[in-house]
Amino acid sequence: MAQGGMYDQLGGGFHRYAVDETWTVPHFEKMLYDNGQLLSLYARSFASTQDPQDERIIRETIVFMDNNMTAPTGAFYSAIDAEVDHKEGLNYLWRPAEVRAALSNDKDREFALELFGVIEQGNFQDPHHPSEPRRNVLTQPKRDQQAAEHFNLSLDGFYERRDQVREAMLSIRDQRDQPSLDDKIIVSWNAIAIEGLADASIVLRDENILRRAERAADFILDEMLDADTNLMRIHRAGVSSTPAFLEDYAGLTAALLSIHRARASLRLEPELKYFRAAERLTNTALQRFGGSRGVLYDTTANQPDLLVRSASLYDGAIPSAQSIMLHNLLDFHAITREPERLQQAEALLRACSAEIDRSPIATINSVRALLRFIAIDSELPERLGPPREETPSPEAREQPLRVMASADRITIPETGETTLRVRLEIDSEYHINAFDAGHESLVPLSLSIHNGAGITARVEAPEPSKLSIAGIDANVYSGEVDLLVRLSRDQSEDFRGRPILVLEYQACTENACLAPASVELAVSIDQGW
Numbered sequence: 001m002a003q004g005g006m007y008d009q010l011g012g013g014f015h016r017y018a019v020d021e022t023w024t025v026p027h028f029e030k031m032l033y034d035n036g037q038l039l040s041l042y043a044r045s046f047a048s049t050q051d052p053q054d055e056r057i058i059r060e061t062i063v064f065m066d067n068n069m070t071a072p073t074g075a076f077y078s079a080i081d082a083e084v085d086h087k088e089g090l091n092y093l094w095r096p097a098e099v100r101a102a103l104s105n106d107k108d109r110e111f112a113l114e115l116f117g118v119i120e121q122g123n124f125q126d127p128h129h130p131s132e133p134r135r136n137v138l139t140q141p142k143r144d145q146q147a148a149e150h151f152n153l154s155l156d157g158f159y160e161r162r163d164q165v166r167e168a169m170l171s172i173r174d175q176r177d178q179p180s181l182d183d184k185i186i187v188s189w190n191a192i193a194i195e196g197l198a199d200a201s202i203v204l205r206d207e208n209i210l211r212r213a214e215r216a217a218d219f220i221l222d223e224m225l226d227a228d229t230n231l232m233r234i235h236r237a238g239v240s241s242t243p244a245f246l247e248d249y250a251g252l253t254a255a256l257l258s259i260h261r262a263r264a265s266l267r268l269e270p271e272l273k274y275f276r277a278a279e280r281l282t283n284t285a286l287q288r289f290g291g292s293r294g295v296l297y298d299t300t301a302n303q304p305d306l307l308v309r310s311a312s313l314y315d316g317a318i319p320s321a322q323s324i325m326l327h328n329l330l331d332f333h334a335i336t337r338e339p340e341r342l343q344q345a346e347a348l349l350r351a352c353s354a355e356i357d358r359s360p361i362a363t364i365n366s367v368r369a370l371l372r373f374i375a376i377d378s379e380l381p382e383r384l385g386p387p388r389e390e391t392p393s394p395e396a397r398e399q400p401l402r403v404m405a406s407a408d409r410i411t412i413p414e415t416g417e418t419t420l421r422v423r424l425e426i427d428s429e430y431h432i433n434a435f436d437a438g439h440e441s442l443v444p445l446s447l448s449i450h451n452g453a454g455i456t457a458r459v460e461a462p463e464p465s466k467l468s469i470a471g472i473d474a475n476v477y478s479g480e481v482d483l484l485v486r487l488s489r490d491q492s493e494d495f496r497g498r499p500i501l502v503l504e505y506q507a508c509t510e511n512a513c514l515a516p517a518s519v520e521l522a523v524s525i526d527q528g529w
Contacts, residue, residue, distance in 0.1 A: 003139060005018065005138070006023060010092075010138065012057075014030065015028050016034060028089035030079060030080040032069055035061055036195065040199045056144065062200065065193065071183070078184045084179050092138070095133065099112050099118050102168055103165060103169070104168070111151065111161065115147060115151075117141050119136065122136050123136050123137055123139075144158065145411075183237075184234055184235070184236045187248040188233070188250075192251060193216065194258065195213075197210065201262050207268065210259070210262050213262070224240045229283075230243070231248055247324070249285035249289070250321045251321075253281045254328055256281070259271075260274050278328075286344065294347035296321065298312055313352055313355045313356070315362065315366075322352060326348055326349065326366060349366075403423070403519045404425070405522070408524065412489055423480060425480055433477075434477055437474060438466075442472070445504070446504045446505075447502070448504070450500045452497030453499075454494050454495035456488055457485055460485075461481070462477075485501070499525040502519070503518065503521065504516060504517070504518045
């Protein structure tokens with residue numbers, strides 16, 4: 001997403017979604033709730049990988065929000081339109097001559113054209129205005145480290161030069177007609193942005209980012225919530241209106257708890273007003289939106305404009321309100337260890353369990369909550385309902401092999417090779433057949449590349465043990481086995497697709513073998529330049 005057209009390479013922040021299979025052309029609208037959720041996502045990624053590109057995306061997205069979506073009060077506006085002068089994305093599009101005119105020297109011009117993939121024939125044609133010339137959606141085809149190496153720069157040097165051309169081009173773009181702004185302040189959408197900022201402040205260890213989150217939260221608590229915990233949903237032009245829905249109560253609670261966690265993580269002085277407000281909001285939501293069977297409805301019972309009172313679990317562009325409340329209750333229990341919060345979460349899960357069972361992908365945030373609960377109390381599934389009376393197939397049984405890789409991301413250079421160490425841990429009563437299994441009736445161990453091309457893999461493995469089973473001499477591995485995988489480019493074929501390393505094996509005891517199985521290694525494979 002960060003390398004394609006969904007990301008605004010000059011101004012930061014994300015457009016709504018891509019409309020083509022290469023993720024080059026976006027729908028140019030920018031939504032607060034997308035950027036808030038993506039802050040949380042990139043924060044989680046940075047915490048795992050410490051990838052400087054993740055940090056850059058986080059900081060540039062925050063700058064975008066500061067410059068374009070932040071009200072003087074500190075709260076956040078809702079959206080930025082896709083069209084300019086009734087033309088899709090016109091503000092964001094570039095022709096090569098415009099890039100050259102924006103920059104002062106040939107070196108910067110060529111750097112920008114290549115970095116952002118700007119070509120004479122363009123990569124975008126407005127489908128509603130075919131007479132318009134083709135233009136370019138800016139992308140960054142190479143990852144930051146790859147681009148730095150390509151331009152013979154250090155990573156810091158690359159960032160400095162990239163920022164220089166970005167600022168020059170952005171100053172020209174700012175002189176163009178701008179898309180319109182939806183200046184409503186919506187509580188549930190602000191809550192998502194607050195949570196994203198709090199998550200970012202933790203992984204970047206940056207109190208200033210947390211201050212932004214607190215300022216937005218303070219505005220909502222001061223101006224849109226009264227002493228009786230009546231929350232309003234929308235604020236515009238100095239006026240708060242529309243009683244809040246469950247998603248506003250649940251989302252604001254999640255945001256306030258995220259601030260509470262961030263302050264603790266950053267070792268700041270406790271500020272209990274956020275936690276206390278979260279408690280009040282939760283108690284009010286359970287009372288006002290609760291139903292007889294533990295379900296939480298999206299609206300209150302006394303809304304005269306609704307014929308049907310819905311209780312949605314579907315996770316769409318934002319998670320469902322019920323799923324957010326599930327996580328809130330589990331968060332409260334994690335902080336306070338109050339059994340009441342766990343009981344409330346179980347009651348809500350019981351009300352939701354049939355829908356989760358019917359459609360676990362559509363209710364994925366509730367599934368996450370269910371897994372969190374089971375980690376606390378493994379007997380929950382038995383209480384929620386009887387187990388299915390099915391005999392699991394051999395393929396569905398727990399496999400006796402665990403596979404671990406030495407890295408979760410590797411880059412295949414244009415020439416030479418890169419190596420990856422893979423450890424296999426085999427349960428004590430099992431063995432697996434070796435790469436040369438020793439007999440044609442046995443399924444050998446194999447490591448192959450799926451879903452991609454242009455890469456070769458060679459495996460160095462230790463000598464297997466010899467084992468005779470039912471008169472068949474087999475070569476096998478048991479216990480722990482370390483493999484060295486050497487990956488290089490296949491010069492006869494272009495690198496393409498999203499390659500996945502797949503380990504295929506068959507596990508056996510001395511008496512019988514399980515069905516052959518496979519494992520996809522959780523390793524991202526990137527192309528070097």
